[in-house]
């Protein structure tokens with residue numbers, strides 16, 4: 001039920017701090033150790049490469065998860081769009097582990113891949129919000145997202161839950177492999193939960209940005225580098241699917257290879273800047289587009305902010321910045337849709353779960 005909320009999407013955005021805390025609780029033992037199925041741990045340890053298969057927003061979560069697994073657990077990861085993998089299967093490693101990420105657990109494109117790889121005899125782990133779903137039943141192992149039912153077509157809390165669970169999985173694997181780590185996922189996720197609360201309290205500021213900058217625009221661009229680029233992809237998907245503004249997320253460095261030609265006087269460009277090592281380069285990109293007339297809005301992380309930034313995100317661990325930076329992106333999309341009188345929870349032409357290929 002929506003309760004006092006006008007839309008499920010807004011309710012689900014606001015639930016994200018609670019979902020983070022529930023994930024911490026569900027994946028922690030009483031003596032503060034990570035609580036994961038021994039079989040999952042074994043499968044992660046035994047593989048030589050991970051193939052993440054997903055669609056849409058879940059694919060975007062997979063792009064972030066790849067970084068965790070590679071950086072923390074030292075296992076190479078490929079992330080594939082399910083519908084592409086089906087028809088153009090890459091060369092597989094000797095001992096692959098397939099990880100399916102799906103809120104609904106019913107996405108037909110992902111299921112087609114699962115059926116195929118089971119025929120080939122490879123192990124599969126499904127990360128889903130619906131434990132009894134098809135992808136969960138047909139895989140060897142399941143990890144639950146504990147996000148609670150997601151009703152709005154645009155996925156919000158499932159995305160952040162997926163990223164949190166992927167971080168826990170990566171750390172658990174690193175521990176199983178006895179790798180050195182100075183990253184406590186539960187402590188850092190608790191900080192994220194608090195940051196999310198601060199962010200969801202800033203709805204008016206975001207609504208104001210939408211009113212000033214996205215009111216009548218036909219298009220909008222999102223630019224970021226490294227991890228921020230993945231959040232740009234998700235931010236642009238959110239905006240286009242519910243507000244019908246043509247939106248695209250780009251890697252900052254790619255602008256000069258073509259996209260900058262699209263920048264005109266007043267084109268909205270949203271930049272995400274949460275990563276210290278690319279802060280100077282993304283700032284350079286913002287100046288390049290501003291010099292060509294773009295209406296720039298920088299969303300930076302505390303500690304990296306500049307006076308002219310549109311919005312400052314509370315500080316969270318560098319690996320987990322997508323969990324914080326995506327929240328204002330979700331709210332931007334929400335208010336843009338609201339201001340255009342769009343059907344926020346049920347955008348045109350879209351279904352909550354895509355059960356046909």
Ligand code: F6R
Pocket residue numbers: 055056057058059101102103104105106107110153154155156237238241352353354
């Ligand atoms: C976007 C959105 C879709 C889904 C995609 C995969 O907001 O909701 O892009 O993420 O259809 O769905 P699941 O995760 O259920 O497999």
